[in-house]
Amino acid sequence: MATSLTPPGPAAMAAPAARRRRRRNEPDEGGRTNWVGTALLILCSLTVLIPLYFTVAMALKSAQQTASGTGFAWPWPMHFDNFAAAWSLTNFPRAFTISLLITVFTVAGLIFLSSAAAWAIARNWERPLFRWSYFYLLAAMFIPFPVIALPQIKFTSILHLSNPAGVTILHILFGLSFNVLLYSAFLRSIPYELEESARLDGATTWQTFWKLIFPLLAPMNATVGIFAFLQAWNDFMMPSLVTANPQLQTLPVIQNIFQSQFSSNFNVAFASYLMAMAPTVVAYLFAQRWVMTGVTRGAIKG
Amino acid sequence: MATTAATRAQRAKTQAQPEVTFPRKRIESAYLIMLLPVVLLFTLFITVPALVGLFYSFTNYQGYGNWKFIGLTNYRALFSDPRILSSYGFTLWFSLVTVIVVNVVALALAIGLNAKIKLKTTLRGVFFIPMVISGIVIAYVFNFLFSTSLPALATTLGITPLENSILTDSRFAWMAIVVVAAWQAVPGAVIIYLAGLLAIPSDVYEAAAIDGAGAWRQFRSITFPLVAGYVVINTILGIKGFLNVYDVIVGLTNGGPGTSTFSVAMTIFTGFTSGDYAYQMANAVIFFLVTVLISLLQLQLIRRRGVSL
Numbered sequence: 001m002a003t004s005l006t007p008p009g010p011a012a013m014a015a016p017a018a019r020r021r022r023r024r025n026e027p028d029e030g031g032r033t034n035w036v037g038t039a040l041l042i043l044c045s046l047t048v049l050i051p052l053y054f055t056v057a058m059a060l061k062s063a064q065q066t067a068s069g070t071g072f073a074w075p076w077p078m079h080f081d082n083f084a085a086a087w088s089l090t091n092f093p094r095a096f097t098i099s100l101l102i103t104v105f106t107v108a109g110l111i112f113l114s115s116a117a118a119w120a121i122a123r124n125w126e127r128p129l130f131r132w133s134y135f136y137l138l139a140a141m142f143i144p145f146p147v148i149a150l151p152q153i154k155f156t157s158i159l160h161l162s163n164p165a166g167v168t169i170l171h172i173l174f175g176l177s178f179n180v181l182l183y184s185a186f187l188r189s190i191p192y193e194l195e196e197s198a199r200l201d202g203a204t205t206w207q208t209f210w211k212l213i214f215p216l217l218a219p220m221n222a223t224v225g226i227f228a229f230l231q232a233w234n235d236f237m238m239p240s241l242v243t244a245n246p247q248l249q250t251l252p253v254i255q256n257i258f259q260s261q262f263s264s265n266f267n268v269a270f271a272s273y274l275m276a277m278a279p280t281v282v283a284y285l286f287a288q289r290w291v292m293t294g295v296t297r298g299a300i301k302g
Numbered sequence: 303m304a305t306t307a308a309t310r311a312q313r314a315k316t317q318a319q320p321e322v323t324f325p326r327k328r329i330e331s332a333y334l335i336m337l338l339p340v341v342l343l344f345t346l347f348i349t350v351p352a353l354v355g356l357f358y359s360f361t362n363y364q365g366y367g368n369w370k371f372i373g374l375t376n377y378r379a380l381f382s383d384p385r386i387l388s389s390y391g392f393t394l395w396f397s398l399v400t401v402i403v404v405n406v407v408a409l410a411l412a413i414g415l416n417a418k419i420k421l422k423t424t425l426r427g428v429f430f431i432p433m434v435i436s437g438i439v440i441a442y443v444f445n446f447l448f449s450t451s452l453p454a455l456a457t458t459l460g461i462t463p464l465e466n467s468i469l470t471d472s473r474f475a476w477m478a479i480v481v482v483a484a485w486q487a488v489p490g491a492v493i494i495y496l497a498g499l500l501a502i503p504s505d506v507y508e509a510a511a512i513d514g515a516g517a518w519r520q521f522r523s524i525t526f527p528l529v530a531g532y533v534v535i536n537t538i539l540g541i542k543g544f545l546n547v548y549d550v551i552v553g554l555t556n557g558g559p560g561t562s563t564f565s566v567a568m569t570i571f572t573g574f575t576s577g578d579y580a581y582q583m584a585n586a587v588i589f590f591l592v593t594v595l596i597s598l599l600q601l602q603l604i605r606r607r608g609v610s611l
Contacts, residue, residue, distance in 0.1 A: 038419040044411065045428045047485070052431070054451070055443050070454040071446070113340050120336035127329060133341050140348055142597060144546045146567035147590045148348065150574065150583055151355035154365075155347070173347050176340065205332035234436035236549040241571065252436040256552075259442075266446060273439050280434040288427050292493075295433075299494045 055277070058270035059083070066267055079267070086272035090254045091247075096279075099233055099251040102164050106171040106232035107225050110179055113172065114224065115217050118183030119209060134180070141177040145170075145237060153241055162244040170242065171232050179224045182298060186220040187213075223298040226291055233280060251276050355583045365579035376584035385561060386585060389569040390592070392562070396476060396483075397544035403484045404491050405536055411488065412495035413525065433489040437482075441553020444482045445469065448554070472562040475555050479563060482550045487543065491536045498532035499525070538600050545593055 054072060059082055061075040086092070117137070124130040145152075156166040190213070198208050214221075239250045246254075255276055258269035284291055359376055363369035380386050415426055432440070449467040456464035468474040502525065510520050548567045551557060557564040566589050573582025 032418060034417045034419050037414050037417045038421065038425075041411070041414045041419060041425050042421070044414075045425060048428055048431055051440065051443055051447065051485075054447060058446070070451045070458070072451065072455075116336035117340045120333040124329065124333055129329070130333075130337065133337055136341065137344060140344070142594055143348065143352065143590065144542075144593060146546055146548070146570050147586045147593070148352045148355055149571065150579060150586065151351035151358070152347065153574070155351050155354070169343070169347065173344055176344065205330050209332075209336075230434060234434075236436065236438040236552070237546075237567075241574070252438050255439055255442060266450075269442070270446075273443055276439045277435050280436075281431060284431065284434040285427070288430075291434075292426070292430065295490075296493055296497055299490075299497055 052277075055270055055274050058267060059274045061267050063265060063267060082267045082271035083275065085265075085268045086275060089268065090251075090257065090272050090275075092251075092272075092275060094247070095249065095251045095254045098164050098248060102168050102171070102239070102250060103229055103232040105168045106175070107228045109168070109172040110175045110228045111221050111224055114176055114179035115183050115214060115221065116209065117176075118180045118187060119213055121180070122184055122187045134184070137177050137180050139177075140174075141181075145174060149241060156242055157244065162242060163248055164239070164243060164250075167239045167242050167250075168232075170238055171228070171235070175228055175231065179228075182224060183217065183220055186217060190216050219294075219297060222290070223294040226294045227298055230280070356587060358580050359584040359587050361580050363580040364577045365573070369580070376581050377588070379581065380585055380588060385564070386569060388561060389564045389566050392476065392564065393545060393547065393566045396479060396547060396565070397541050400480050400483050400487070400544050401537055401540040403480060404487045404540055405533060407484065408488050408491035408536065409495050409529070409533070412492045412499055413521070415492070416496060416499045429492060430489045432486050435486070437486055437549035438553045440486065441482055441550045444478070444485075445554050448478050469555050470559050472559045475559060475563050479547070479550055479554055482554060483544065483547060486550070487540060491540065494532050494536055494539075495529060498529040502528050534600070534604055538597070541596060541600070542593075545596070 057074055058066070058071055060078040060080070061071075061082075062079045065073075065075050065079075117133075121130045121134045152170070153162075156162055156170070159166075161169065194212060194216075195208055198212050203211065234252060235250075236252050240253045240256075243249055243253075255269075255272060258265075258272065358369070360371055360373060361369040362372045362375075411429060415422065415429070419425070448469050453465050453467055456462075468478050506524055507520060510524055515523065546567050547565045548571075551563055551565055551568060555563045557568055566585070570582050570586050570589065573579045573585075576582075
């Protein structure tokens, strides 16, 4: 994070170097297997798996089955009607759609706006306007949402943005600093000669960006996209404070109805929690390798 | 602006440096279109509210109606308000404990996941699941575990101290919050540590093994010094996040019992409804200063250690 304050630096070099080393490490997979380590890690993985198992088990129980015992026992027979109840109580399709819209627009907005801004800054670094814009955007990394939440939410309500659109705008603006930084680091590893030859062939600035730079940024787009997706989809603080109408709340925020009105029926609540978790967990399990590379790239650059 | 650009362009032409990488003409409008709207939106939604908030912190504004300047009265009142002081105490303590727990657990897990183990891909896959789950939802799940399942289990097993929910005990409620916050934050830290461990060439360990260094000795003399930089990164990123703790608390204790787990963020948000908008805005300004101070201290730490990020 600190490197980035001095833009032209060697940070971009780190990634290829790490990759090279990893390749060198690969052959010694043939050595002795660490069975104790494997056993310990399997044991530790229970800390992740037990809460998830518990959620599934609770979601499949009837109220009577929950009344006796700790909730850990697997229910027999299983009750799938909890899901139907949760579906209609939370109005799942609506909450899901709102979460999805916020997430899609946040991801797209962050990828396009930060990559274009980072490129414009990188190519005009010698101009004070661009250089100072960079530091200006970066300074916001020191401003967490709670610090400006009060005036900001008053402001969004004045602009009639106390709704998912306002949440999207704020997600984009709060993500901007870090992502401009990530893109700036990555842009340094793209040789300028490529752009020069595109220019000689008569490409305009926009064409150079869209046809040449943006595709070259693909790995970083993936990283930024994954972070933006997780942040926008899972966030509770911002939508719960910004969106005024409870009917327009996101999937994680809508779960709070089980804390008050329907607190007697835990099983329906857990069915609902499971439905709220499932989309990201399933998406992650399918795209695991891709997500891991993307997140690691962000971690190294950051 | 225009004149400097023009003179620069001339200079570039006359000097005719061989490695001038791009033509220094006037700023192309395309670049301005890429940058300026972003900067403008940013100013409108972040800078302006920040300044407006700062302004109101010197008034007695309630969030509605009339107001007048009252100077530093809000700030003076903050320092003698037990509710505010306890929220800072809790938040700082929580951040410190959680960042230590997360780093210890994550480093251990990363070393394990980097070793020659079976089921490596599966295990990695499992350990990273918490990263993709919403904090509020998992906090609700843990809420039930702590308040109902754990006491029931303790009663069956005859462990008397755990028969009551730890969430309703002001001495232990914070620990539950640490557990859930750490549960969520560990994967992110593991990823950073794994990147660090991969960068250590294996011949170093081979040399150490030939010299007769055991596992603990290798960790102390090779692994730890070489990942020290990553400890710093994880500490900075961790504390930055933990200071703003909100979701997990709302899901577990909602600040209770009493106000024992009220974080600073939660206290600031009370300014929406309680009519002390200006007062909480002053609190937000102080919180900002505390955050910056902690960040600067950490940057200082990096410089002194000579860690290159």
